[in-house]
Amino acid sequence: MNTDTQQKIEGKEHFHGSDLEKIEKYFGIPKEQITGFGANVNPLGISDKMRKGLKEHIDVVTTYPDPEYTELRKHISDYTGCRPEEVLVGNGCTELISLFIQINHPKKALIVSPTYSEYEREVRLNGGEVDYYALQESNDFQLDVKDFCNTLEREGADLCVICNPNNPTSTATAPSEMRKILSRCRELGIFVMIDETYAEFAPVSTSISSVGLLSEFENFTIMRGISKFFAAPGLRLGYAMTSNLTLLQKIQEDKNPWTINSLAEVAGAYMFHDQEYINRTRDLISSERKRIYEELKTWKHVKVYEPHANFILVRILKEGVTSYDVFVHCIKRGLMLRDCSTFPGLEDETFFRFCFMMPEKNTELLECLREILE
Structure with a gap:
């Protein structure tokens, strides 16, 4: 990562789930190399x-x-x-x-x-x-x-x-x-x-x-x-x-x-x-939702809330680590989650959210999160 990009990371900028172009410009990471865990979109793509x-x-x-x-x-x-x-x-x-x-x-x-x-x-x-x-x-x-x-x-x-x-x-x-x-x-x-x-x-x-x-x-x-x-x-x-x-x-x-x-x-x-597509989507999200929720419940430095949608909210319990720190740590790997500090009521910079993608990508994100949180 070049010096200009590193200097930008040291500042603070907030991004929404669909801000891939903004991310590309800000961090110098091609948007094609970014997995959008912040967009909450079905990972199967269109029917x-x-x-x-x-x-x-x-x-x-x-x-x-x-x-x-x-x-x-x-x-x-x-x-x-x-x-x-x-x-x-x-x-x-x-x-x-x-x-x-x-x-x-x-x-x-x-x-x-x-x-x-x-x-x-x-x-x-x-x-x-x-x-x-x-x-x-x-x-x-x-x-x-x-x-x-x-x-x-x-x-x-x-x-x-x-x-x-x-x-x-x-x-x-x-x-x-x-x-x-x-x-x-x-x-x-x-x-x-x-x-x-x-x-x-x-x-x-x-x-x-x-x-x-x-x-x-x-x-x-x-x-x-x-x-x-x-x-x-x-x-x-x-x-x-x-x-x-x-x-x-x-x-x-x-x-x-x-x-x-x-x-x-x-x-x-x-x-x-397209009932086959609808069933595949529900089966995938249901399986990954349960797997990820059960996994995160075992982590010492986070708190998770039982999810009903295709994403999960996580609270950071590790002292000295903010939601922006987690965002930057993950985006360096091309994994874009959502820093929730812009939501009213979540401004204390301890919350982040990510959606469920394909199993291998979800596992990659969990491993990345473990590095900074566990």
Whole structure:
């Protein structure tokens, strides 16, 4: 490593999971040589059926997509178990988060944290205030539902945002507990946004999705995308599910047409029905999640929290070692994890997060972490 690069490493710069170009420039490491443990993307890559389908239907770019996206919504309905009329598609989850916040125009939002920063950004852009409900490390970052419901009443919020499983803690709230939250929010006139970006990675035996609650409650929406589980962030396809059809109709009337391109529309016909790919993904993540969690639990100088998504949060207990130290130690080997000190509530520089890649790469990362932490 050259002198300039070493001097840059001695400073502090924070990087997100998709900042490979920035890493390349900052550290002088070709991005092709970096394994992105910070991006939380399925290590299998895209579905083979989808790849083949896109090649065979490349000519769809010569026509406009169906403005109602009828077939695409049907595929999503088949995949998730909701009704087609309860589905709204958008240009990634980011657009959908923005649309729902614009329409609901919350005066005050209560966001469960630490979590994804886009929620706060959108609320503030629309003139709303933001308060955080902090998950407690003493409770292993599990949501205390009873206390949370009491807080909702005190805060006077009209929007509640919950990421489930949560990023970066990888903790999850069961549907039975989410029902209590939705019921209390309905009594208080609060709309709930549940981000299930990582729900498909959760253990099959422990379903955490709230899709089954759509028939009971109209005061919430579920957000999902294809960037992580289906490894296709470049297609920019997201979808929301809600049984509040009046709200959906209003959003449809206000949103721009054709925000989903023709290729993304075609992709849905293949990836949502590629059961072999879906099963392989779940088996891989389930196996590696268990292996890595059990391994890290034996280490003296770290604390880990039981993961439900495709990533794990780790707390450093070794004196004199920070999350930035760990990040730099790993990036020198071309292994990029996430320093979590930029997340509200994790600023003490003792937390880092990494996702589960292929087994051999996961083992390589564990060996690298052992060098600095054990």
